[in-house]
Amino acid sequence: GQQVMQIPQYQHVQEGEDFTTYCNSSTTLSNIQWYKQRPGGHPVFLIQLVKSGEVKKQKRLTFQFGEAKKNSSLHITATQTTDVGTYFCAVYLSGYSTLTFGKGTMLLVSP
Amino acid sequence: DTAVSQTPKYLVTQMGNDKSIKCEQNLGHDTMYWYKQDSKKFLKIMFSYNNKELIINETVPNRFSPKSPDKAHLNLHINSLELGDSAVYFCASSQVGQGAQYFGPGTRLLVL
Numbered sequence: 001g002q003q004v005m006q007i008p009q010y011q012h013v014q015e016g017e018d019f020t021t022y023c024n025s026s027t028t029l030s031n032i033q034w035y036k037q038r039p040g041g042h043p044v045f046l047i048q049l050v051k052s053g054e055v056k057k058q059k060r061l062t063f064q065f066g067e068a069k070k071n072s073s074l075h076i077t078a079t080q081t082t083d084v085g086t087y088f089c090a091v092y093l094s095g096y097s098t099l100t101f102g103k104g105t106m107l108l109v110s111p
Numbered sequence: 112d113t114a115v116s117q118t119p120k121y122l123v124t125q126m127g128n129d130k131s132i133k134c135e136q137n138l139g140h141d142t143m144y145w146y147k148q149d150s151k152k153f154l155k156i157m158f159s160y161n162n163k164e165l166i167i168n169e170t171v172p173n174r175f176s177p178k179s180p181d182k183a184h185l186n187l188h189i190n191s192l193e194l195g196d197s198a199v200y201f202c203a204s205s206q207v208g209q210g211a212q213y214f215g216p217g218t219r220l221l222v223l
Binding site for chain 1: 144151152153154155156159166168201203209210211212213214215216217
C-alpha cells in the first residue's frame, strides 16, 4: 500500500556537522511538507514543496523535492544545538484528504 | 496571542472515566484536526473537520468523538478511557485542505 518512509530514524552529530533526512514515497506526490518538533513541544510547519525538482532554503536549512516527486530531503548545514528535535515529512497520499506523517528523524546535536 | 490553544495541558485519569480536551484556534482557519502521538513519536491523524465534512480515521475507536460548537473550536471527547489511550493529543488547524497545519501545544493524557 501507499506509505511514506523517512530515514534515518535517529542521528547524533557534533555541533558544526551537517545533517540530512530523507523522505521517500512509493507513489508520486502532489506536494510535501516538513515540520520540526522540539523535545516536549509541538510540530511546527517549516515549508511546503510543490514543484518537481524544487529547492528552497531557509538560512542553514535546504529543502529539495525530487524530479519524480517521489522523494524529498531536508539538509542542515553546520548544525547548532538549537537544531535538536524531530523532523517530520508529511504528505497527502493519493485518495486521502488527510496528511500522512513520516515516522520522523530525531536529531541530537552535541556541543 | 496563541494561535491554537488546548486545555488541559496535562490530564491524568483512571481507566473507565470519560474526559474531554478542548481546542480553540484564532487563525480563522476552515479546517481543524486531532492527532494522536504515541510514545514512539508517531503522529496519527484521528479526525479532520470543517463546517461541511467530518473525516474519521477508520482505525479510531468510536469511544473517541469530535465535537465542534463553532468554526473556531473542535473538542475531543473520550469515553471509557483505556490504558492504551495514554499519549499526547494535538489539535491543529489549516486554512485550506492541503495547506500548512498549525498545531496546538498538546495535551498529555495518562490513563492509570
